[in-house]
Amino acid sequence: MIEVVNLRKSYRRRNVLNGVSFTAEKGQITCLIGINGAGKSTVLRAIMGLTQVNSGTVHIDGRPMSRELYEKVSFIPDRLTMPLGMKMEEAMQFMADFYRSWNPARAKELIQFFQLNGNEKIGHLSKGTAAKFNLAIGLAQDSEYVLMDEPFSGIDMFSREQIADVFSSDLLDGRGVLLTTHEIAEMEHLIDKAVIMNNGTISREFDCEQIRSDEGKSIVDVMREVYLA
Amino acid sequence: MSHYLKLVHMEIHRFRYPLAAMMGLTLVWQMVTLIIHVNGKLDRAADALIHNLLVNGAALERFSFADMIPGMLYSLPILACIAALSVYVFLIWYRDWYGRVSFIYRLLMLPASRKHVYLAKLTAIVLLVLGMLSFQLLLLPVEQWVFKLIVPAEHFEASTFGDVVSANLVLDVLLPRNFDRFALSYLLGIAAVIVIFTAILLERSYRLAGILYAVGYASICTFVFLYTMYLMWTGSYLYPEEIIAIEFAIGILITAVSIWLGFRLLKKKITV
Amino acid sequence: MKNGEVWEEVAFNNRDPVYLQVVRHFKERIVTGRLGPGQVIPSRRDLGAMLKINPNTAQRAYKEMEELRLIVTEGNSPSRITSDGKILRSIRSELLGEAVDRFVSTAKIIDVPMNELLELVKAKYLEEIENRPNELQEGNQS
Structure with a gap:
């Protein structure tokens, strides 16, 4: 379980995070929802140790983030993380060199799933293909948790469909997924838990099917309640 | 490794x-x-x-x-x-x-x-x-x-x-003609690079204020090194070899501190 | 695809629990004869991929269907639709009952005498048999 407790961060006199607490279970797909600029990306980066917070803690299965945990937790940010001059297969070799948890068989499977051409240079990829490649290197690790920052943002429709298919496939088998998005429409029926962020804190945290049976509401309905209140 | x-x-x-x-x-x-x-x-x-x-x-x-x-x-x-x-x-x-x-x-x-x-x-x-x-x-x-x-x-x-x-x-x-001068100059060069690296990491960790910290840090290191040298050359009882030895030690100290600081910044303070 | 069946994507609405919608989809398939008694169904994982839903949802749907005894799983073999005639008939009446409920409550709004209504239903039914004989024959078998 990823456990985030009371994260606070202010940047240039603005409270970006104002006490953010929530959990993301293993084997479930948890979605952190918020409008643009709400601080969702900051939360993910804080979990991964890529940015600092003023106070609060993050624990992964009871342990604080450390460099060994990078084998168990993979992060797929909304930008490219491999040099433009590298070919995709060179980038994967780089990952294989450093991560013991790298799974070459699954890497191959993912390349086929997304129909990528390993010989292409990363600098020549279209936005949609780059996003798929990012996803591929993040998922090819045998990580127990996968964090994704806006996996659908600014991507063409067909690539989006392919990416959405990842969530219903066995590529995420048993892993805990935490993703952020502001476009919930295509994801509604795919996520287990929704965490709605507003004004730097968590307004609602709920199981999606539960809300549907108890209150007959969709996630979008709850979002309306939160944001238009 | x-x-x-x-x-x-x-x-x-x-x-x-x-x-x-x-x-x-x-x-x-x-x-x-x-x-x-x-x-x-x-x-x-x-x-x-x-x-x-x-x-x-x-x-x-x-x-x-x-x-x-x-x-x-x-x-x-x-x-x-x-x-x-x-x-x-x-x-x-x-x-x-x-x-x-x-x-x-x-x-x-x-x-x-x-x-x-x-x-x-x-x-x-x-x-x-x-x-x-x-x-x-x-x-x-x-x-x-x-x-x-x-x-x-x-x-x-x-x-x-x-x-x-x-x-x-x-x-x-x-x-340079003799090895000592060669070693000294290039070691000084490496030390300078280390100080610059740490200054860069200061800037990357603290952004706006970081620029000040970075410039300040580099200046302090340079100043300490040059000023002690100046103090010793002018009006002191030390032999040239002793002065060089002391400067060497100061250089090592500055280098060590810079590396330590650089590591700490990378580990705990750096932000993307 | 397994079973020679094509599990086309189902459009889910976002206000009812998805797993219940999956269960309902199975019930509809059973009643329309596309899933026969004792027929093998895809594994949870495969179903998830085919319907494009979260594997957990597929899992929950299967669990619900097992509780309703709609499907049976013996040991490690793949799950199958129940062969129990009683259960299959009860699903049929359930769905039929719902369809009738819907029809009656809609038709009630239009003020029509019952005889005329029944005549209209009969006529429409006969018309359908003529146009699509195969579908209805299968349904008549259970």
Whole structure:
């Protein structure tokens, strides 16, 4: 379980995070929802140790983030993380060199799933293909948790469909997924838990099917309640 | 350890085109200037010969390779490379943040200790500098051989390696005569790079305020080093060797503190 | 595809629990004869991929269907639709009952005498048999 407790961060006199607490279970797909600029990306980066917070803690299965945990937790940010001059297969070799948890068989499977051409240079990829490649290197690790920052943002429709298919496939088998998005429409029926962020804190945290049976509401309905209140 | 080596390889590999360009530029430029210079000299020698024959009787002018290389034109590519590598001391970090790719994300998320990232970049700079230095050293005998090829025997005069190096100001500074001076200068250079690296990390950790911290830190280190040297040279009871030893110790201290600070910043304070 | 069946994507609405919608989809398939008694169904994972839903949802749907005894799983073999005639008939009546409820409540709004209504239903039914004989025959078998 990823456990985030009371994260606070202010940047240039603005409270970006104002006490953010929530959990993301293993084997479930948890979605952190918020409008643009709400601080969702900051939360993910804080979990991964890529940015600092003023106070609060993050624990992964009871342990604080450390460099060994990078084998168990993979992060797929909304930008490219491999040099433009590298070919995709060179980038994967780089990952294989450093991560013991790298799974070459699954890497191959993912390349086929997304129909990528390993010989292409990363600098020549279209936005949609780059996003798929990012996803591929993040998922090819045998990580127990996968964090994704806006996996659908600014991507063409067909690539989006392919990416959405990842969530219903066995590529995420048993892993805990935490993703952020502001476009919930295509994801509604795919996520287990929704965490709605507003004004730097968590307004609602709920199981999606539960809300549907108890209150007959969709996630979008709850979002309306939160944001238009 | 292997993580460190892989990172060093990666840093050098990603610089291979600029490195090839620097070597290529130096080779071509120096060869061309040499050939042009020699031909010019031969032409003038021919004219002088005729003049001397008519006036005083024959006297053949002889010149050596060492005579060919003083002057800014020959050293220009060396200076350009020094400038390029100095800029790269900064770029080697900043390139990972800016541009279409945030490679820094990947570097910070590697299961390797972040110390290795720092040390790999430092090693890369040192290797690049030594590499270019070695390249220039290798070029000298090659250029000398070309010189021998194009100069007719009657004008040719041999020159020693020492003559060649001391003939050009830039070469003389880059390749000091005794090993102690060599070691000292280059160790000082490495220390400077380390201080700059830590300053860069200060800026990357604290952003706006970080610029002030960075400049401040670099200034303090420089000041401490130079001021203590000044204090000791002027009006003190110490022998020169003792002064150098103390300066050396201070240099080591500044270097150690910088490395420690750099590691800490990378581990706990850095932000993408 | 398994079973020679094509599990086309189902459009899910976002206000009812997805797993219940999956269960309902199975019930509809059973009643329309596309899933026969004892027929093998795809594994949870495969179903998830085919319907493009979260594997957890598929899991929950299967669990619900097992509780309703709609499907049976013996040991490690793949799950199958129940062969129990009683259960299959009860699903049929359930769905039929719902369809009738819907029809009646809609038709009630239009003020029509019952005889005329029944005549209209009969006529429409006969028309359908003519146009699509195969579908209805299968349904008549259970």
